Amino acid sequence: xxxxxxxxxxxxxxxxxxxxxxFLLLRGHDLPGGGFIGxxxxxxxxxxxxxxxxxxxxxxxxxxxxELLVGWGMAATVVAGLLGMLAGREFLTGLWWxxxxxxxxxxxxxxxxxxxxxxxxxxxxxxxxxxxxxxR
Amino acid sequence: xxxxxxxxxxxxxxxxxxxxxxxRSAGWLxxxxxxxxxxxxxxxxPRVAAGEPLVQRVSWVPQLxxxxxxxxxxxxxxxxxxxxxxxxxxxxxxxGYLAGDRQLPRFYLLLFSFMAAMLGVVTSDDxxxxxxxxxxxxxxxxxxxxxxxxxxxSRANALQGLFVTAGGGLAMLAGFVLLGSMxxxxxxxxxxxxxxxxxxxxxxxxxxxxxxxxxxTKSAQWPFHFWLPNAMAAPAPVSSYLHSATMVKAGVYLLAxxxxxxxxTPQWFWLLTLVGGATVLAATLLTxxxxxxxxxxxxxTIVALGTMVLLIGVGTPAAIKAMVVFLFAHALYKAPLFMxxxxxxxxxxxxxxxxxxxxxxxxxxxxLAAGLAGISAAGLPPMLGFIGKELAYxxxxxxxxxxxxxxxxxxxxxxxxxxxxxxxxxxxTVRAPKAPHEAPPSMLVGPLALAALGLTFGLVxxxxxxxxxxxxxxxxxxxxxxxxxxxxxGLTLALGLSLLTVSLGVALAATWRRWQxxxxxxxxxxxxxxxxxxEGGWRWLLRFAALQTRFVQSDDLRHHLTIIVxxxxxxxxxxxxxRGGLESMVWAPSGAYLHEFLYFAVILLATATVVRSHSRLxxxxxxxxxxxxxxxxxxxxxxxxxxxxxxxxxxxxxIIAALVLIRLPSSALRGEGGRDIRWLSGAVAxxxxxxxxxxxxxxxxxxxxxxxTRFFEANSYPAxxxxxxxxxxxxxxxxxxxxxxxxxLAVAAGGVGALLRRRLGRGDADAARREPxxxxx
Numbered sequence: 001x002x003x004x005x006x007x008x009x010x011x012x013x014x015x016x017x018x019x020x021x022x023f024l025l026l027r028g029h030d031l032p033g034g035g036f037i038g039x040x041x042x043x044x045x046x047x048x049x050x051x052x053x054x055x056x057x058x059x060x061x062x063x064x065x066x067e068l069l070v071g072w073g074m075a076a077t078v079v080a081g082l083l084g085m086l087a088g089r090e091f092l093t094g095l096w097w098x099x100x101x102x103x104x105x106x107x108x109x110x111x112x113x114x115x116x117x118x119x120x121x122x123x124x125x126x127x128x129x130x131x132x133x134x135x136r
Numbered sequence: 137x138x139x140x141x142x143x144x145x146x147x148x149x150x151x152x153x154x155x156x157x158x159x160r161s162a163g164w165l166x167x168x169x170x171x172x173x174x175x176x177x178x179x180x181x182p183r184v185a186a187g188e189p190l191v192q193r194v195s196w197v198p199q200l201x202x203x204x205x206x207x208x209x210x211x212x213x214x215x216x217x218x219x220x221x222x223x224x225x226x227x228x229x230x231x232g233y234l235a236g237d238r239q240l241p242r243f244y245l246l247l248f249s250f251m252a253a254m255l256g257v258v259t260s261d262d263x264x265x266x267x268x269x270x271x272x273x274x275x276x277x278x279x280x281x282x283x284x285x286x287x288x289x290s291r292a293n294a295l296q297g298l299f300v301t302a303g304g305g306l307a308m309l310a311g312f313v314l315l316g317s318m319x320x321x322x323x324x325x326x327x328x329x330x331x332x333x334x335x336x337x338x339x340x341x342x343x344x345x346x347x348x349x350x351x352x353t354k355s356a357q358w359p360f361h362f363w364l365p366n367a368m369a370a371p372a373p374v375s376s377y378l379h380s381a382t383m384v385k386a387g388v389y390l391l392a393x394x395x396x397x398x399x400x401t402p403q404w405f406w407l408l409t410l411v412g413g414a415t416v417l418a419a420t421l422l423t424x425x426x427x428x429x430x431x432x433x434x435x436x437t438i439v440a441l442g443t444m445v446l447l448i449g450v451g452t453p454a455a456i457k458a459m460v461v462f463l464f465a466h467a468l469y470k471a472p473l474f475m476x477x478x479x480x481x482x483x484x485x486x487x488x489x490x491x492x493x494x495x496x497x498x499x500x501x502x503x504l505a506a507g508l509a510g511i512s513a514a515g516l517p518p519m520l521g522f523i524g525k526e527l528a529y530x531x532x533x534x535x536x537x538x539x540x541x542x543x544x545x546x547x548x549x550x551x552x553x554x555x556x557x558x559x560x561x562x563x564x565t566v567r568a569p570k571a572p573h574e575a576p577p578s579m580l581v582g583p584l585a586l587a588a589l590g591l592t593f594g595l596v597x598x599x600x601x602x603x604x605x606x607x608x609x610x611x612x613x614x615x616x617x618x619x620x621x622x623x624x625x626g627l628t629l630a631l632g633l634s635l636l637t638v639s640l641g642v643a644l645a646a647t648w649r650r651w652q653x654x655x656x657x658x659x660x661x662x663x664x665x666x667x668x669x670x671e672g673g674w675r676w677l678l679r680f681a682a683l684q685t686r687f688v689q690s691d692d693l694r695h696h697l698t699i700i701v702x703x704x705x706x707x708x709x710x711x712x713x714x715r716g717g718l719e720s721m722v723w724a725p726s727g728a729y730l731h732e733f734l735y736f737a738v739i740l741l742a743t744a745t746v747v748r749s750h751s752r753l754x755x756x757x758x759x760x761x762x763x764x765x766x767x768x769x770x771x772x773x774x775x776x777x778x779x780x781x782x783x784x785x786x787x788x789x790x791i792i793a794a795l796v797l798i799r800l801p802s803s804a805l806r807g808e809g810g811r812d813i814r815w816l817s818g819a820v821a822x823x824x825x826x827x828x829x830x831x832x833x834x835x836x837x838x839x840x841x842x843x844x845t846r847f848f849e850a851n852s853y854p855a856x857x858x859x860x861x862x863x864x865x866x867x868x869x870x871x872x873x874x875x876x877x878x879x880x881l882a883v884a885a886g887g888v889g890a891l892l893r894r895r896l897g898r899g900d901a902d903a904a905r906r907e908p909x910x911x912x913x
Contacts (some may be wrong), residue, residue, distance in 0.1 A: 019788055024780075026859060028863045029857070029858035029859070029860055029864065029867070030858055030859040030860050031859070031860055032776035032777045032780060033777075033780075033860070033861070033862040033863070034777070034862070034866060034867070035378055035866075035867070036397065036781065036866070037777065037780050037781055037784065040784035040785065042785060043788060044791075047788065047791050051791070057748035058891060059337075063529070065884070066885070066889075067889070070881075070882045070885055071882075072883055073878065074878060074879065075872075076731070077875050077878055078875070079874065081871070083369075084646065087498045089202070090869075091872075092858055092871040092872060092875070094857070094868050096857055099328075102659065105736065107857065109857065109870070111857075111858070111864075111867040112866050113866075114867045114871060114874075115863070115867050116864075117878065118866075118867070118878060119144050121881055121882060122881070124882075124885065125881045125884065125885040126187065126788060126792075128885040128888065128889045129792050129793065129888055130792060130795065132888070132889055132892040133792065133796060133799075133892065134795055135846060
């Protein structure tokens with residue numbers, strides 16, 4: 001779609017959307033959000049870009065194939081599960097490392113890695129749909 | 137035993153790598169493993185012969201009482217030696233036969249997997265475990281028959297073999313479960329110890345029939361015999377291993393194994409003798425029509441298998457003795473015959489015995505092996521095959537009809553031996569499609585060694601009498617049985633019958649060139665009996681599947697959806713009404729505010745627009761409005777995660793649906809061919825909506841059990857470090873569910889991606905050029 005208004009507004013909007021998506025992903029464990037929702041926001045941003053600039057441009061911006069995102073995401077979820085097993089617990093048991101950064105604390109964990117995996121899969125799947133349909 | 141099996145499976149895994157490294161000499165190295173297993177079984181010989189079977193048990197599925205239970209007694213030892221021993225020579229032979237084939241690594245993977253599975257079948261002491269290995273042999277043999285997978289015929293024949301044997305395997309599983317519940321144990325040795333419980337049980341005939349079905353399909357008994365000759369599409373090493381010495385004998389093994397538990401009844405006797413006899417008869421007649429050396433051997437294998445089943449059915453000590461010796465002799469001569477036929481095919485270019493002659497000069501060693509094995513196959517002294525045949529005659533002395541059939545079969549076996557081991561080699565004039573030369577050493581060792589064994593054991597049967605034959609017969613009989621084997625029985629009736637057999641066979645072979653073409657011309661193209669039933673059933677099944685798919689999964693999306701929703705409404709709604717599932721419905725809305733009704737008004741309005749509008753874009757956008765309305769309801773009831781998800785999903789659905797709709801032809805919104813089916817669609821949609829509403833009202837009308845909610849509220853932060861319960865459930869408490877959903881999503885993406893690529897009608901090159909992410913799907 002060659003709309004100047006759409007193209008001009010899309011650029012700042014997707015930056016904000018992507019930031020929000022990562023924000024939602026990271027805060028998901030304590031407040032509304034999480035990998036699935038964050039992934040949907042990021043996918044919406046990419047879909048908007050694809051509509052404004054075309055599928056080819058979106059694919060170039062993405063750099064990797066959507067299938068790869070899906071694969072990496074699945075790998076992340078499985079690795080998150082296996083880390084629990086490496087620690088001698090059941091598959092998918094959550095492990096936590098809380099690091100103090102100033103007066104804030106940074107919570108790294110295998111559930112977070114799992115959520116990142118979900119995020120990547122959701123983005124990859126929806127982009128696969130949108131890019132396949134949008135290109136012509 | 138477990139370690140031996142694991143070693144064999146492990147060898148299967150590393151075999152492709154070794155083959156890739158070593159190339160054509162890999163066969164010699166890889167053969168060391170089955171050779172080692174052979175030595176292992178030999179080392180078990182003395183204790184097994186002394187009546188102390190090797191027993192090993194490892195717990196596997198304790199909830200079901202299924203164990204990794206192994207037991208090596210005389211019968212298992214005999215089979216184990218045949219499987220590992222012949223496996224050794226087949227591994228070497230295959231290295232020569234498939235030299236330079238780029239798929240040789242894959243071949244060794246399959247061959248060793250098959251060997252391990254087969255060893256598992258014969259050493260299992262647990263019915264379920266046996267079944268697992270049994271099916272594994274079916275699957276590996278499917279891949280081995282279809283090894284030349286570029287060939288359409290090869291694939292079809294592999295499929296046929298799989299359907300017949302795996303189908304029989306399913307019946308066998310049902311029979312096993314029945315046996316297990318009758319006896320209260322799946323342990324085979326315990327079943328054998330209490331035959332009375334099984335035989336007197338009312339379900340005995342059914343269990344027997346089901347188990348026998350598994351054995352008959354696997355051992356190519358009539359009417360399931362047809363898959364075996366077709367399996368000759370496999371390369372020669374496979375034929376010589378699977379289809380002569382090992383896999384097809386698995387059915388014989390099963391019957392022999394369970395004979396002490398299930399045998400000795402009239403049902404057992406009649407079932408086995410009738411099927412075995414019919415098999416011998418049918419295969420004998422069909423052998424006369426063959427010209428291809430491998431098919432000749434395949435039909436003669438069926439004759440032999442039928443004879444074994446027959447002998448097990450008769451079940452007297454003499455018959456069992458004959459069965460065991462005949463089985464051993466058959467494996468020792470049939471494998472080298474198949475290998476020799478394969479060598480001739482490989483070096484002289486044909487398996488049609490009418491097109492070959494005089495190869496003996498250029499292939500003397502192959503001829504020697506084939507000749508020795510052929511003498512054994514023909515049942516002539518001084519080979520082990522002669523002893524086996526004599527014993528079979530003696531075992532059937534009480535049943536003249538069966539004996540007569542066996543004599544005819546023996547004559548035909550001699551004919552086959554002549555056709556395969558004499559005709560292509562003898563004579564001065566050389567006839568062959570390509571210039572023949574001797575096979576490489578790797579393809580000579582196996583046939584020569586096995587044929588030599590047949591000769592040695594024929595001359596000195598005492599070598600295997602005490603250590604192998606007696607324990608095996610004892611295992612089948614369920615009691616120790618002492619007998620002696622002699623090459624020379626004296627002037628008995630059996631010897632006279634042998635002479636009759638030989639003269640009949642020689643007469644057949646001498647005149648073969650005259651009568652065979654006539655027979656072939658008359659009956660060659662006739663396809664009747666079980667094959668026709670199988671093929672007809674196959675076509676019928678495909679047609680039914682196509683019909684059913686067209687109805688249920690129509691190309692027309694609305695038709696498709698209508699079917700799904702209508703069935704859901706009919707089944708779920710029907711059950712709900714029938715079982716009183718909707719009785720808890722509460723109709724009175726309570727405590728609703730005005731603004732809540734406003735949301736519903738918006739949703740209803742948007743729905744009305746969807747139904748009334750003729751513009752696709754309006755329909756899609758209105759559907760989005762419906763979704764947003766629902767999302768606002770979630771906001772109202774304080775479910776932020778759900779609301780956010782709903783908003784985002786609806787946004788994306790609108791985008792994706794709009795992209796799809798743009799591509800649809802304009803007729804798609806109306807019924808095709810002008811027929812407007814919107815009233816039908818509307819009715820189904822309203823019924824579906826009513827069902828869901830009713831179910832929801834019924835569910836909310838029930839008292840709410842807050843145990844789960846309380847658990848998550850109490851444990852979310854202490855146990856999982858998270859305050860957002862929804863997310864904690866998704867990534868921690870029920871993370872396995874999420875993992876499965878992620879996989880489903882990924883599969884869906886793969887499918888949609890591939891479908892769109894095809895549906896949109898782009899060529900591959902075109903797609904690769906236009907899209908940087910193309911190509912790799």
